[in-house]
Structure formats: structure tokens, C-alpha cells
Amino acid sequence: MSLTGKLEDLALSDIFQILSVGKKTGALIIKSEKGNALVLFKDGLVVKAESGILKENMARAFLTAGVINETTCSMIEGVKKKLPDKPIAEICLEMGAVTKEHLDKVARKRIESVVYGLLLWEEGDFQFELDTFDVNDKIDFYDYGWEISKGMSPEYLLMEGARVHDEVSHQRVNPDEEQLFDMDEQGEGEEEWGGPAVAERKDISSLRSLTQELRFPNSTSEITLLILRFASDLYQRGVLFMIAPEEMAGLGQFGLDIEMADEKIRETVLEIDRSSFLKGIIESKQPYSGPLEEDEGTRFLIQLFGDKWPGEVALFPIIAEGRVVALLYGDNLPTGEPFAESEGLEIFINQAGLALEKAILQRRILEMGG
The missing domain is CATH 3.30.450.40 (GAF domain)
Structure with missing residues (x-):
């Protein structure tokens, strides 16, 4: 299956639907003036996503989450600097700094952040490489992330991404990727996003x-x-x-x-x-x-x-x-x-x-x- 084109002609939601319904396995590469992104699919589910628009690498994400301390984070980044082809996830595991469960949790958040950001991309080129995850020669990242053990539903990611986008849009006239990431990290229970009166009428807000x-x-x-x-x-x-x-x-x-x-x-x-x-x-x-x-x-x-x-x-x-x-x-x-x-x-x-x-x-x- 060959799937190549421009986001101007085929929206991200349609691309995800095609790959999900067809239960495709492979790598979706997206390049635009806003940056580059990589989304890996296995049997129609998303198992990895990385992008240059993410604010921090996986080691820094573990530091932010309180899983590791600054010293350990610096050691991981030091090994990565000496061995640039070695994934941060492997370095973390070999050092005993994190577990596979920690990696899955952080990787899922990165998948959500990448997809939420991609929803704002209206221009760019995309290419789907069928039945391969080996795309390092086609797109260059500091690190290529971690493949989660249980894939995420593309439909869920699109719905949640659109919901987050809507909430950001209500607060700011021109939301950007960074605002989407901040919104994702805040979670859904923030009182400043509505309070009891608004929560009672979610249907009107969504309408x-x-x-x-x-x-x-x-x-x-x-x-x-x-x-x-x-x-x-x-x-x-x-x-x-x-x-x-x-x-x-x-x-x-x-x-x-x-x-x-x-x-x-x-x-x-x-x-x-x-x-x-x-x-x-x-x-x-x-x-x-x-x-x-x-x-x-x-x-x-x-x-x-x-x-x-x-x-x-x-x-x-x-x-x-x-x-x-x-x-x-x-x-x-x-x-x-x-x-x-x-x-x-x-x-x-x-x-x-x-x-x-x-x-x-x-x-x-x-x-x-x-």
C-alpha cells in the first residue's frame, strides 16, 4: 500500500482512519515548515510517536515526572551524547533508572502530545512506509522514543486531541502546539477551566x-x-x-x-x-x-x-x-x-x-x- 501526499489534500484524521480501518503496520512520516513528526502503527494502533516539536527528551520527561533525579538525568544524557545511536529508553533500562512500565507511561504521553500538535498542521508532506519501522534514514531525531506494549486507538487520539484543541481555543484566539502540550499536562480537573456551573452543561459548550x-x-x-x-x-x-x-x-x-x-x-x-x-x-x-x-x-x-x-x-x-x-x-x-x-x-x-x-x-x- 502506497500512501503519500500533502496534508492540504488529505487531513490527518482521514490518514489515521485509513491506517486504523486497514489495520496497517508501518511508519507515518510527516514533514512541514512547523517541523517533522514520526508516528508508528502496528495493526492499526499507534505504538510510538516522536516529533521535534516536543519540549523535552524522554530523560527530561522522567525528570519532570519525578521518576529520576537531575544527576541520573545528566548521566543518561551523557551516555546519549557519547552513543547518539543508542535509544534513551535502552540507556535508562540498562542503568536500572526506570522500568518498562515507566517507559510505557511516558511514551503514551508523548504519543498524545505529538498527535494533539499534529492536528494544527494544515500544510506539509506525508509518507507511509508499509511494514517497516526502520526510517532513521528518512527522518532525523535526537532520539526515536519507545514502542509501547499496548497500542493506542487512533480514534481515541483524534477525539481527545480535538477536545483539548477546543478547550485551548476557548481560552486563546490562536492556539499553538506548545499551548496544546500545556493543556494536555494540566489534565481535565482544573477548576479554572470552568467550575461546577460549566461542567453541568458540557453539552452546550460542546455544541x-x-x-x-x-x-x-x-x-x-x-x-x-x-x-x-x-x-x-x-x-x-x-x-x-x-x-x-x-x-x-x-x-x-x-x-x-x-x-x-x-x-x-x-x-x-x-x-x-x-x-x-x-x-x-x-x-x-x-x-x-x-x-x-x-x-x-x-x-x-x-x-x-x-x-x-x-x-x-x-x-x-x-x-x-x-x-x-x-x-x-x-x-x-x-x-x-x-x-x-x-x-x-x-x-x-x-x-x-x-x-x-x-x-x-x-x-x-x-x-x-x-
């Missing part, structure tokens, strides 16, 4: 920030990502299903704590007749919030999601051209905390249905023209 993006989507996959992004602000877990006349098929998810969650959801197909409860929701075309009725179909889904029955669920049919084309599921496991208000999400889903109608119409016009 304002995401509606503009929904006006000019690049593809139907971008619309589904926006729906999942919005829902992830209100629910701890969520799954989006595509609805066909007789069955429902998984499209994407967030928050599921199961192995290879994205892959399992995309492989899931459920005959609608197996669940009278879900069939009723689909036929009503109305959102639902309350207990999940138990039947053959819902038992199948909950077993897939992790086998713990939720006390409350939210279901939102997405309508295009007069019929339900998708169904959004949400719950608040594992905490089980009460749902936030969701009027904003309902409004957004109505708008998403209209955007899907527009995308379907445009595709038909193109097919007729071809």
Missing part, C-alpha cells in the same frame, strides 16, 4: 465548538468522529452503530476497556430482531435514557462491552433521509455516576443527520457525473 466543524465535513467518517467526540464529553463509554434494514454494525467506540476495542466493535454485527428493545428504539426514532432492558441482543452487546450490566444507558437514533442510519449508545461505567444533561447532544445529532444527508447527496451527484 458551540463542534457545530462549526459539522458545517463543512470532509467525509462521512468525519461526521461519525464528531458524534463520538461530542458523546465522549457526556458519557464514559460509547459505541456508534450503523443501522441497516435488518442488522446493526459497529462503527466506532470510546472508553471500552477491552482488548483491541476498535477492532472488535468494527467486527460486530447484530441482527436487529434479536433485540426487541433496540428495535423499538430504532422504530420510535426518539432518544432514550433509562434502564437497559435485557433480551438476547442486549445481552450480546453488554458481554462484548465488558460483561458488566449498566444501571442506565442513553440511546440516540441518527436520522437521514427519513430513516435511522445510525444509533449512538452511551453509559457511565465503570463509575455509574448520573448522566449529564444531553439536550445539546440531541441538537447536534439532528444536525449530524442533516450533514449525512448532504454528504450522501454529494456522493450521488459525483457518481452520476462519473
Whole structure:
């Protein structure tokens, strides 16, 4: 598979979707005036990311996190200076300064920071090298990082990156990569980012920030990502299903704590007749919030999601051209905390249905023209 081009023609979100859905393994190299970046994929999941825009190397990251002291950090950097081809991660392990768990944790933060920064890159060249991680001759970094043991979902990274970007945008007119990194490090619980009153109406805040993006989507996959992004602000877990006349098929998810969650959801197909409860929701075309009725179909889904029955669920049919084309599921496991208000999400889903109608119409016009 050859995937080469410009970010002006193919957005990062689309590139990630292609590699994720295709379960590709290889190295994505991105070069622009803002810097260079490297993102490694294994079976469609992100396992490493490095960029010149990161503020500190891995040794300094361990120092900042309090895992090592200044003396140890200087020793690691000294070895790296003498042996520039030796990865900092290997130096740390050989010195006994950190564990593999420490490396995984720091590497995951670096992956998040790189992807969040890349979301701001609108110009540049990209190239995907299939089935190889050996790209040192194609891109030059001080250090090439650490490959994490359990890959990260590209969909999760895109949703979280967009959320962080939205929060920064509300505070500053022109966010840059450094602001995104600072925001990522602060976490989500800072009182100065809203306080109780704002937290109660996350749906309205998300509605304002995401509606503009929904006006000019690049593809139907971008619309589904926006729906999942919005829902992830209100629910701890969520799954989006595509609805066909007789069955429902998984499209994407967030928050599921199961192995290879994205892959399992995309492989899931459920005959609608197996669940009278879900069939009723689909036929009503109305959102639902309350207990999940138990039947053959819902038992199948909950077993897939992790086998713990939720006390409350939210279901939102997405309508295009007069019929339900998708169904959004949400719950608040594992905490089980009460749902936030969701009027904003309902409004957004109505708008998403209209955007899907527009995308379907445009595709038909193109097919007729071809």
C-alpha cells in the first residue's frame, strides 16, 4: 500500500482512519515548515510517536515526572551524547533508572502530545512506509522514543486531541502546539477551566465548538468522529452503530476497556430482531435514557462491552433521509455516576443527520457525473 501526499489534500484524521480501518503496520512520516513528526502503527494502533516539536527528551520527561533525579538525568544524557545511536529508553533500562512500565507511561504521553500538535498542521508532506519501522534514514531525531506494549486507538487520539484543541481555543484566539502540550499536562480537573456551573452543561459548550466543524465535513467518517467526540464529553463509554434494514454494525467506540476495542466493535454485527428493545428504539426514532432492558441482543452487546450490566444507558437514533442510519449508545461505567444533561447532544445529532444527508447527496451527484 502506497500512501503519500500533502496534508492540504488529505487531513490527518482521514490518514489515521485509513491506517486504523486497514489495520496497517508501518511508519507515518510527516514533514512541514512547523517541523517533522514520526508516528508508528502496528495493526492499526499507534505504538510510538516522536516529533521535534516536543519540549523535552524522554530523560527530561522522567525528570519532570519525578521518576529520576537531575544527576541520573545528566548521566543518561551523557551516555546519549557519547552513543547518539543508542535509544534513551535502552540507556535508562540498562542503568536500572526506570522500568518498562515507566517507559510505557511516558511514551503514551508523548504519543498524545505529538498527535494533539499534529492536528494544527494544515500544510506539509506525508509518507507511509508499509511494514517497516526502520526510517532513521528518512527522518532525523535526537532520539526515536519507545514502542509501547499496548497500542493506542487512533480514534481515541483524534477525539481527545480535538477536545483539548477546543478547550485551548476557548481560552486563546490562536492556539499553538506548545499551548496544546500545556493543556494536555494540566489534565481535565482544573477548576479554572470552568467550575461546577460549566461542567453541568458540557453539552452546550460542546455544541458551540463542534457545530462549526459539522458545517463543512470532509467525509462521512468525519461526521461519525464528531458524534463520538461530542458523546465522549457526556458519557464514559460509547459505541456508534450503523443501522441497516435488518442488522446493526459497529462503527466506532470510546472508553471500552477491552482488548483491541476498535477492532472488535468494527467486527460486530447484530441482527436487529434479536433485540426487541433496540428495535423499538430504532422504530420510535426518539432518544432514550433509562434502564437497559435485557433480551438476547442486549445481552450480546453488554458481554462484548465488558460483561458488566449498566444501571442506565442513553440511546440516540441518527436520522437521514427519513430513516435511522445510525444509533449512538452511551453509559457511565465503570463509575455509574448520573448522566449529564444531553439536550445539546440531541441538537447536534439532528444536525449530524442533516450533514449525512448532504454528504450522501454529494456522493450521488459525483457518481452520476462519473
